[in-house]
Amino acid sequence: MLLLRRRRVLVLAPALALALLGLYVLAGNPYVQMVRVVVRAWLDRMHLYPCVFLKRPVAYVHGDDHYYVAWETTCSMGAPVFEWWADGGDGSPSVHRYVRPQYREIDRAHHRYSAIIGPVHGAGRVGYSVSSRGLSTPQYAIPRRTQGNQARVLVISDNQNGPVVFRRVLAGIQRHYGPGAVPDAILHVGDAVQTARSLDDWQRQMFSPLEDVGGYLQQAPLAFVPGNHDHDRRRVPGNANMYTDMYHGLYRTEDLGTEPVANGSYHRFYYSTRLGSARLIVLDAECPSDEQSAFLERELRSDAFQAAQFRIVAVHIPPYIEFWDPYTWNDKGERHWGEHIRLEYDRLFREHRVDLVISGHQHNYQRSTISRRAEDPASADTITYAIVGGAGGDLDRRRVENWHMYNVTYLGHHFVDLELSGSRLAWTAYDAAGSVIDRLAIARAQRPAGNKRSALAEVVTREYTIHLHKRVFGESFKKRAPRAIRVIRKFAQDNMGTKDVRIDAQLNKAVWARGIKTVPTRIRVRLARRRNDDESAAEKLYTHVSYVPVASFKGLQTQLVDE
Template sequence: MPFIRLVVCSLALLTVAKLALAHDGPDPLARWRFDSESLVANSDESVSLRARRGPDGAVIGKHQIRGKKYDETLYLPGGQNAVVLAKNHNELKKYLPTEHMTVSMVVSIDQPQQWGGLVGVVQDDGEDESGWIVGYNDEVFTFALRGTEGTGRLTYLAGKTKYEQGKLYHVVATYDGKLMQLFVNGKLDAESKEQAGPIFYPTKSPFVLGGYVDSNEFNGHKGRMREIVLYDLAAKPNWVAHDFEHNANLTSLPAEEVQEPLSFVMKPYLQFGTQTTMTVMWRTNRPGAGTLFYGETDECPHKIKLVDAKEIHEIKIEGLEPETQYFYRTETKLKPGDEPLSSEVATFQTAVKRDTPFAFAVISDTQGNPKVSGTVGDFAWAQRPSFLLHAGDLVSTGKNESHWTEHFFPSMNPLMRHVPTFPVLGNHEQDAKFYYDYFSLPEPEYYYQFRFGNSDFFMIDTNRNVDPESEQYKWLEKALSESDATWKFVCHHHPPYSSDENDYGNLWKTNKSTRGDLDARQLVPLYEKYDVDIVWNGHIHSYERTWPIRDNKAVVDGAPVYMITGGGGGNLETPGPVRPFFMNTVRRGHHYVMVRINGTRLEFQAYDIENRLFDEMVISKKPADD
């Protein structure tokens, strides 16, 4: 019997011993050490990560090497910065575990985020969930995986150990075909038996270190990475504890705050311009004291200085002259005497007087497609609008900070640094705090009014109540009734009228459809009663212009026209198979529109992603004294 016990014990430890020797032997599928020796600058100025074993990677974006030799770590600053091993993981199949896996790493988290990623191949998009990823959320480390015989979805393990920002942790995730386990600093933190069978991989997803990346997400890791090792074996708890002992000296170190060089997170842009004021905003990666320089020449002789150190800077210039061109630039300092972070000189014009012609651009649903939103924004800027009207869904996920800092603001900055933007909330903003932080609007911000030239604009949030007893309805009726403007425009995200194929009833399966958002349609009586000229909407990712509509019938003139301008970047949608009574023009394609006003004449033109004109309209009113 003693001999039998010895044999059984030896067999039980075999897998452990094999893994324990894996640091020096051929057992790992891949191993990456994030130090200066492993990072190689290429002739094209790109940087590669050379693997100790397995595939090399491309370092995307900014990075720093931290620490002394033998203790070096790679610091990634978040955003769209990561190490991409392959844009399509199928290129690296031999380096990916199939039936069993262990991944071990030493990392720190400097910025919590809802969907943080450290290493993995994952797709998490609605019903399409597959692959695996080790990462973190706002408080703890996580491990997600889908097996071929599991629930048909990813199982997300969330640990119990709350991480301290800036502190190094030893994190291990294992899967043996039946059991998922997550270990933090050598101890079991979470486990699940929901998944079974070989790992179910997505058909096409990148293999990434230092990021949560799939077909529609790119959440770069902000923090340090020392080492990641990947095996096609499932480690036992005693091996994990042994591996932790080798890294305990690192995890016992105090948290380290990495001081990044001062830089722009969002370059200066304009907000809520009037005839005598303009607000300038920008965001830096570290709190600093901001100064705004402005004037009627590019020397910008006047300045406004903020004493308090902030990341989000907001400065309002007052006492300006109407319809006048000004120049401005910004400086930010961490402390007095430092070299400032300076912006380039840009221009703006204050709002025009009542009788002066002007023009503005309308764009909507820029969400998650900076290439398209940047293109239509640049085309709009080339036409020199006085401002931008945005009908909502600025980003894909309002609570995801990177969607603001990496998608919307960088792509739209060439336009927004020259003209103010007046937005409304879409459903994708999720009423997130970022919207209120990044835009300077009159209280309560989710609805407001502004005057430009001879026109009044009424901005509404149709994600909230708009029924006749609601706060917004009552405010809007009062504001419309008091307006003496020549032109009255309303902007909200959801369209009262739409010919879309399936948002309001699947018109390829039934002829039943509400043909628009019924909640938003509760506002239509106000538009007809108070002579609103045009209502701009988004939500549907296409273009549509109605005939003038009164009493739910198309008329020739003298009634509101409804326009969907949802072609700023979102995935395109298609109209239903038949023409409803209200449709004048419909078009599938990315686009922007321009509106030009001269007294009682309005000219409207719509342009596609190639900047080609595809629709136009003219409205002429009789002068008020006729």
């Protein structure tokens, strides 16, 4: 009898192991994952699904010192608490905050919440979690390596309408980075879904595949570039912008030039942020405007952009398209969609010596490095144009134009690993299986002479608007006015490049005018960088910060002042 039991164990143990292995393989199969998502969507529509997270928290890049975090549940969470904390990476004190999130009911089965983390300037690591009586999340961590000189960025685009292929690409990405490892950030260059108005598209084509990869969206902040399929341009309440308000809509955001708007209404969004040793500018290709053009010129001229080792622009529609559907290209007028990028923006890219322009839209891979020689060597430029539209959508294989400029063309699905390490940029494109299809490396000891606009190279005066409310949000009442003064001082140091900052008495009076608890929401200041008359002073230049009274902040931008 004992021998019989041993034989049964010897037979059953391998069978159980094989069964578990089979379940593991099936769980990772893209088709099985798709069936799970479709079944869950049907249960949602029938209101049979229990109260769970539909979309776990997604962290979006929101400038240099903030993150926008959004999540969605199948029912109301009641009064959830969003908790975040930051550990100082440069000696700054730790911060710990509890925030009541913003809430929006999309329909009976889609309840969306969002909150802002920040400011976290100088923090080396940020953590966050969501909790309520019935639902909660683990503690997630963002290492914030993108704010140092090194960063590893995953670049993808145009996965819309191809969730099965997208999952295959993501499986290749997961193998590339290794078990448990995540990139420092994700740059998605647009067209995440086929139809912005479809809740099912957002779930199946974007969020579920990325969530199944293994926590990428929770730990790697997402820098999202709007594509023509991603947002509803109707400027009416109740439109379909359920998932493209990460840079507008719910919050007043001075950096992006937007005003608070009703739930779901549309605003153009464009922004800039730091990615390691690079500065990234994101543009909205769908909606050219005077406001965006002014923003682009202002950012290209900014000290932060000019001082960066590498200058990158991301815009969904490429300036130079070669592959498309011939009928829609010629007869439907789609050849004109990106003309403003080529005719207006590309000139500015060359003028301000952008290093890399990243686009999607065209569903394949192309890369070109163009050196333009000019009569004046100082005005010559070298730009790399890259199209990365192969994360899952149907491929474009028919040529409609030939610009005679692309060094590499690959008509297959792919992803890109962008590594920024101090003075070196490494761009490596992989096919869905993880094989290398293209490599590019840019190395420089420093910016060409005369190209980097050092803050110490000139005496200059500029006027700025500082959004104090956003920068002192969460500070205790008895510390707000002193905190506002420190914010102004730090703002002057960052924008003028001087350690010596002197606050004018009238500015100090304006900040404290309503007491220690209530500081102005916005304040207009004049920053004057001047030479230090004291020859023995350690700092050769200092910044004098004065108060500029204004009747309204509407339409005010950063401007040079002649003194």
